[in-house]
Amino acid sequence: MTEPLARTTVDRDAGAVTARIRGEIDVSNAAAIGQKIQSAAEGCDSLRVDLTEVSFIDSAGLRMLQHLERARDGARTRFSVTVQPDSTVRQLLEITALDRVITVEPEPG
Amino acid sequence: MTPASSAAAERLLASSPSDQSRDSEPARPARPLEVLAGGGVRVLRRYAVAVVLVGAGLAVAVAVREPTDGALTPLLAAIAIVAWTCGPGPAMLATSLGVAGAWFFLLDPLWSFHVRDRHDVWRWVVFVGVSAVVVAVGHRMRLEQDRARRARVRDHEARILVDRLRQHARAIAAESAPERVAHETVRVLADAGVAFASVRVVRSGTVFELAAHGVAVPAAERDNGHPLADDRTALADVLRTGEPVTFAAQEASPYPDVLELRRTLGAGAGVALPLRSSGGGVSGMVTAFLRSATWPDGLGGFVAAVAEQCGVALDRALTVEAESRSHARGRLLAALVDAMETATTVRDVAQVVSDTLVPRVADFAWVEVRNPGQTIVAAAPRVEEPDRAPVGEAADSRARPVDWELLCGAVADGHAHVVDWPSRRLDRGPWAARSLAALPLHLSDGEGVILLGLRQRSRRPYAPEDLPFLEEIAERAALRLDNALLQEQAQDVARRLQQALLPTRLADTRGMRVAACYYPGAHELHVGGDWYDAIEVSPTRVVYTVGDVVGKGVGAAAVMGRVRSALRALAHRCTDPADILRSLESYATAIDGAEFATLCCCDLDIVTGRLRYVQAGHPPMLLIDPAAGATFIEDGRTTPLLVRVPDTCVAAERTLEPGSTLLFYSDGLVERRDGRLLEELDRLKAVAASLADVPLPSLPERIVQAMVAGAPTDDVVVLAVRYDGAPAEPLAESYPATPTILAHVRRDLRAWLRRHGVDRQDEDALVLAVSEAGANAVEHAYGDGDREGVVAVEATSEGDTIVVSVRDNGTWRSEVDRQDRGRGTAIMTALTDELERESTSRGTTVTMRKHVRVRAPVAS
Numbered sequence: 001m002t003e004p005l006a007r008t009t010v011d012r013d014a015g016a017v018t019a020r021i022r023g024e025i026d027v028s029n030a031a032a033i034g035q036k037i038q039s040a041a042e043g044c045d046s047l048r049v050d051l052t053e054v055s056f057i058d059s060a061g062l063r064m065l066q067h068l069e070r071a072r073d074g075a076r077t078r079f080s081v082t083v084q085p086d087s088t089v090r091q092l093l094e095i096t097a098l099d100r101v102i103t104v105e106p107e108p109g
Numbered sequence: 110m111t112p113a114s115s116a117a118a119e120r121l122l123a124s125s126p127s128d129q130s131r132d133s134e135p136a137r138p139a140r141p142l143e144v145l146a147g148g149g150v151r152v153l154r155r156y157a158v159a160v161v162l163v164g165a166g167l168a169v170a171v172a173v174r175e176p177t178d179g180a181l182t183p184l185l186a187a188i189a190i191v192a193w194t195c196g197p198g199p200a201m202l203a204t205s206l207g208v209a210g211a212w213f214f215l216l217d218p219l220w221s222f223h224v225r226d227r228h229d230v231w232r233w234v235v236f237v238g239v240s241a242v243v244v245a246v247g248h249r250m251r252l253e254q255d256r257a258r259r260a261r262v263r264d265h266e267a268r269i270l271v272d273r274l275r276q277h278a279r280a281i282a283a284e285s286a287p288e289r290v291a292h293e294t295v296r297v298l299a300d301a302g303v304a305f306a307s308v309r310v311v312r313s314g315t316v317f318e319l320a321a322h323g324v325a326v327p328a329a330e331r332d333n334g335h336p337l338a339d340d341r342t343a344l345a346d347v348l349r350t351g352e353p354v355t356f357a358a359q360e361a362s363p364y365p366d367v368l369e370l371r372r373t374l375g376a377g378a379g380v381a382l383p384l385r386s387s388g389g390g391v392s393g394m395v396t397a398f399l400r401s402a403t404w405p406d407g408l409g410g411f412v413a414a415v416a417e418q419c420g421v422a423l424d425r426a427l428t429v430e431a432e433s434r435s436h437a438r439g440r441l442l443a444a445l446v447d448a449m450e451t452a453t454t455v456r457d458v459a460q461v462v463s464d465t466l467v468p469r470v471a472d473f474a475w476v477e478v479r480n481p482g483q484t485i486v487a488a489a490p491r492v493e494e495p496d497r498a499p500v501g502e503a504a505d506s507r508a509r510p511v512d513w514e515l516l517c518g519a520v521a522d523g524h525a526h527v528v529d530w531p532s533r534r535l536d537r538g539p540w541a542a543r544s545l546a547a548l549p550l551h552l553s554d555g556e557g558v559i560l561l562g563l564r565q566r567s568r569r570p571y572a573p574e575d576l577p578f579l580e581e582i583a584e585r586a587a588l589r590l591d592n593a594l595l596q597e598q599a600q601d602v603a604r605r606l607q608q609a610l611l612p613t614r615l616a617d618t619r620g621m622r623v624a625a626c627y628y629p630g631a632h633e634l635h636v637g638g639d640w641y642d643a644i645e646v647s648p649t650r651v652v653y654t655v656g657d658v659v660g661k662g663v664g665a666a667a668v669m670g671r672v673r674s675a676l677r678a679l680a681h682r683c684t685d686p687a688d689i690l691r692s693l694e695s696y697a698t699a700i701d702g703a704e705f706a707t708l709c710c711c712d713l714d715i716v717t718g719r720l721r722y723v724q725a726g727h728p729p730m731l732l733i734d735p736a737a738g739a740t741f742i743e744d745g746r747t748t749p750l751l752v753r754v755p756d757t758c759v760a761a762e763r764t765l766e767p768g769s770t771l772l773f774y775s776d777g778l779v780e781r782r783d784g785r786l787l788e789e790l791d792r793l794k795a796v797a798a799s800l801a802d803v804p805l806p807s808l809p810e811r812i813v814q815a816m817v818a819g820a821p822t823d824d825v826v827v828l829a830v831r832y833d834g835a836p837a838e839p840l841a842e843s844y845p846a847t848p849t850i851l852a853h854v855r856r857d858l859r860a861w862l863r864r865h866g867v868d869r870q871d872e873d874a875l876v877l878a879v880s881e882a883g884a885n886a887v888e889h890a891y892g893d894g895d896r897e898g899v900v901a902v903e904a905t906s907e908g909d910t911i912v913v914s915v916r917d918n919g920t921w922r923s924e925v926d927r928q929d930r931g932r933g934t935a936i937m938t939a940l941t942d943e944l945e946r947e948s949t950s951r952g953t954t955v956t957m958r959k960h961v962r963v964r965a966p967v968a969s
Contacts, residue, residue: 005852024855027884028848056855056873058880059933088873095939096932 015045159199197247291319544570656708
């Protein structure tokens with residue numbers, strides 16, 4: 001596949017980092033995305049992962065989110081994800097009870 | 110009587126406190142007056158005789174009337190006679206009477222008791238002197254009588270002992286078993302008043318107590334069979350030196366066994382007498398202890414004599430025993446060879462060896478055969494223990510006796526060994542043993558060992574003398590095992606040929622799914638001859654055949670291959686199963702060995718569900734209809750191949766309902782040696798009905814598992830065909846098993862779901878579930894670096910239910926250590942209605958069903 005499955009852009013505004021993912025996250029790219037976000041968010045105060053434009057995420061993607069959450073614990077940063085309400089991603093977070101571990105914010109504005 | 114033991118007897122007798130020689134003194138002949146003066150009335154008679162004799166003597170003296178010394182002579186003579194013949198009592202009476210008479214009738218002047226002259230003095234001196242002599246003689250008489258009485262008692266006791274000795278000789282002469290001889294000896298000793306008695310023998314350097322009396326624990330329950338070399342007891346010394354030993358009651362003994370005997374039994378004096386074999390060695394010993402400190406008269410000699418007799422009888426009995434053991438061994442070998450003849454597989458032969466050797470030469474046996482790769486080919490345990498369950502069927506390395514490596518090390522030199530083992534290592538578990546023998550099996554290909562163990566205390570431990578015999582057993586067993594191994598190799602060739610000739614994978618066609626399994630007969634030479642096949646003649650027509658040619662082995666497999674090839678060719682040429690069968694019959698005349706082959710042949714039209722079939726002597730197909738249940742298809746029957754004129758064969762016909770399953774099988778599934786065919790067919794029907802919900806790919810194997818307990822003895826073929834109805838364009842895609850392919854899977858599935866008008870939310874759920882299953886397959890099934898894996902995704906719609914299966918052909922690994930995979934499964938479970946995972950040796954299939962909302966009717 002020439003077209004990458006997902007694109008990740010990371011914006012850093014002072015101490016606040018926002019990672020925006022577009023596309024699909026699965027076992028083939030989850031680890032790479034996670035690493036990219038983690039290295040970009042090094043030393044930040046808050047990390048927000050925007051999943052509103054993610055059309056597909058699987059358990060490997062959830063694992064990646066959980067790893068980011070754990071890493072945040074050590075660095076004392078704020079960590080949250082943004083999802084569309086009623087989306088499959090949101091539903092998945094509920095199914096797996098990850099929404100109790102990770103701060104889930106509705107789509108801003 | 111051998112010189113040594115008679116000398117021992119003499120010494121023993123000499124040591125006895127009583128004077129033995131008096132026992133053997135001939136009885137004194139009775140004197141005439143003694144005869145007169147004998148018995149109960151004899152006492153009175155003796156006194157009467159005394160009175161008469163003294164009266165007579167007095168009368169003579171008075172008649173002489175000569176107041177001289179001579180006048181007393183008759184009187185004194187009478188008293189003397191009385192004293193001599195009637196004993197002291199009458200003598201005293203006679204003396205008194207004599208003195209009184211003399212005073213009255215002869216010695217008037219004596220009334221005054223004056224000593225008038227020298228004559229008077231002399232008279233008194235003579236009188237007193239004679240009286241003293243009389244009393245002395247009387248006393249001597251008394252002693253003599255007592256002695257005679259004692260001698261009579263002794264004679265009586267000696268006679269009893271001699272009688273017992275005679276009985277003993279008679280009893281042991283009739284016995285041929287050493288144990289019986291010993292038992293008899295001990296009984297006779299006990300009857301004679303011996304408090305503790307035992308008989309031991311030495312067999313191949315090991316001491317056995319054959320019988321004992323007066324011991325708390327019976328011989329059978331004590332540790333029997335000590336190696337003589339290790340025995341440091343007094344009794345063992347007797348056996349080693351061949352010298353008899355006597356034990357005085359108060360003697361401080363250096364031997365703990367003697368002290369123990371005294372302490373526990375209160376034993377007093379004792380003796381241990383060696384038994385000599387005719388060959389000159391010491392064959393055993395008789396031990397006897399009394400409670401008293403001294404030996405009663407004659408008992409010591411009696412014990413010695415009994416021991417003599419016992420020694421002779423035991424010598425003979427032991428010889429007889431050795432002969433009969435050699436006969437028994439001959440018989441055992443013959444029985445072993447016979448029994449092994451009936452076994453064909455290595456496993457059976459090994460088990461026969463175990464079963465034959467236990468309990469005859471061992472309490473348990475373990476026969477193990479390994480191939481050159483050290484894999485166990487057969488392990489046959491057998492444990493003879495009434496109160497313990499035998500070691501079960503699971504004969505593998507885990508069930509091996511303890512310290513197996515060390516035991517095997519014992520036979521590493523290629524020779525049989527008696528394994529001397531520290532008892533603590535072998536005192537637990539089913540393999541606890543007192544004595545072990547390890548015998549190597551010399552096989553041409555691979556290696557093996559027979560382990561024999563004894564645990565019963567009454568049994569003779571293995572000795573080096575037994576090894577030639579045991580090695581002969583191992584030799585015979587190895588010969589037969591070699592043979593069986595060769596046969597199994599031939600069988601293996603046939604099995605591989607058979608499997609090579611069978612289709613490796615049956616392709617599902619649209620509307621039809623098919624699954625098959627083949628189990629080669631595991632136990633005997635029952636390989637070859639069964640086949641199954643699914644031949645896709647056209648996109649809408651499939652021909653299925655299942656059959657069985659007569660015979661087994663490589664030949665049958667080859668015939669099967671030819672018949673199956675012929676069927677493949679004919680299926681494409683003929684339009685009707687009856688035609689196929691007819692053509693096959695004319696072709697089969699050229700195939701040697703094809704006659705009497707049985708087969709089912711069906712032709713299925715996928716679009717209409719029309720099934721046409723012939724069943725040529727084959728067990729009937731089973732139709733499992735979702736509504737009507739399981740029924741056997743009985744029509745369309747004809748005879749096996751090449752049995753009759755083929756023209757009359759007509760195919761039967763019926764229409765399959767969507768969802769129904771057709772089950773073909775070979776007779777191995779329903780024919781048992783012990784079971785009746787009709788019962789087994791009924792059982793198959795019930796089993797098939799109960800397994801209706803099992804996913805098709807695993808159905809054949811599940812049916813075999815339910816029908817055949819353990820490994821099938823005969824070949825078994827099962828072919829299951831499910832008719833899903835006219836297919837609604839299912840999805841069937843295969844992908845290489847790499848993570849990046851999951852996006853393609855999602856894309857293809859999403860497109861297929863959209864074509865079927867599935868609601869978008871259900872679509873998302875199914876796509877995620879399938880992606881998870883695919884990720885599982887990719888990650889788990891091929892995570893070992895095996896990159897040739899394939900992930901196959903199939904989706905079908907059954908009305909408003911979508912069934913998606915994700916199949917891989919790898920081996921799943923444990924997922925307990927992977928939390929996120931657990932999460933993957935949780936996701937799949939949450940997003941679908943039903944989730945089934947079937948793992949077989951060929952791979953894993955995850956099948957998910959989900960009820961979906963459909964926006965438009967399902968497109969066909």
